[in-house]
Amino acid sequence: MEMISEVVKNKELLTKIYGDLAQPGVQEVGKALKTILGLGNTILWPVALANEKAKFTLQQNLNKYREKIEDIPEDKVVEVTPEIGVPVLEKLTYVNNEELRELYLELLSKASNKDKVDAAHPSFVNIINNLSPDEALILQLLRDENTHPFIEVRLSQDSGGYSVIDPIFSVLKTPTPLTYKKNVGAYLSNLEGLGVIKLHPDNYLTNEKKYTEAEELAKKKYGTLASSSNRKLTLNRGHFNLTSFGSLFIKACIPERKVEEVRLTFSL
Known part of the structure; x- marks a missing residue:
């Protein structure tokens, strides 16, 4: 000792x-x-x-x-x-x-x-242990703006049924580009599991312009799939935000520095 x-x-x-x-x-x-x-x-x-x-x-x-x-x-x-x-x-x-x-x-x-x-808080050590470098970049973004839009991409049938093909499709801006851009949905799911953010798939933001880019990208990515399966592409708007616990984590672990906004693009 x-x-x-x-x-x-x-x-x-x-x-x-x-x-x-x-x-x-x-x-x-x-x-x-x-x-x-x-x-x-x-x-x-x-x-x-x-x-x-x-x-x-x-x-x-x-x-x-x-x-x-x-x-x-x-x-x-x-x-x-x-x-x-x-x-x-x-x-x-x-x-x-x-x-x-x-x-x-x-x-x-x-x-x-x-x-x-x-x-x-002592539990913050365990949270960091369970983060990827890309998720750390997303947290830097959340320090400056704690609420962001996402969409749930569905293939709908005329009968009214639907299947979810992408539960969390989001276009974010991070300090530097993510290494694995296609994993954004998985990253957000992990952050929710850690108690840092809360996903609200059926609660949308009033500013519709915040969804424009994501919806255009989703249509480009999944439009052909919808047509080939004779189903309708439906985009369900939602949002995610920091929890109070997540806000404390940001306060304790994210340095206060200016974030250079870099657009995330997806490999479509």
Whole structure:
């Protein structure tokens, strides 16, 4: 239980991680992580420091954390709770995806700040664990606008019956293009399962213009299928929005920065 504690107590190990011990923020890091140092994986960091690739990842992540908290006044730096600190520190030994890393680091920095720690819920670590990088991008979008339209694509019969061929068809704007654009529906379903958003398939937004682009794309994508099956293409309007829990997650884990809007296009 004492090995990780040595990472902060031992100047040699600190030097390996931060280089110059006089860098702004290093003392704040020690104060914020003081409580949890003996509670994590007792071998994890020393082993990481012995592996060049792992060492680089750890150094990179901890330096970003240091930069995040170096401007917090000393009297505002608080010790991170074990429920948040231990699992996040473990992730920092190997996470190098920029989008996911940013979520972990932002949560850790909020948990280190007396004025913002109230937003840092322990369950947020598990939510990040269950996100893909694309879903992290969608969450950046939701930080600035928490309600968005989607349509449920149906093939209807003259008898009145119908089959749903695409339950969540949505055109979004994200900070950078998604890697797997066709998975938007699955991403939104996962975010709902995590309690971050709520899907309302039968509740539409009053601004009809918000549906124009998605409906045009859906007709282009599924129109031939409808014609070949002698059925009518029906587009049912809905929307999704952040839950109160999701809003707290955004507050704790998504950095406040300007989002460059980039249009999502679908491979039709």
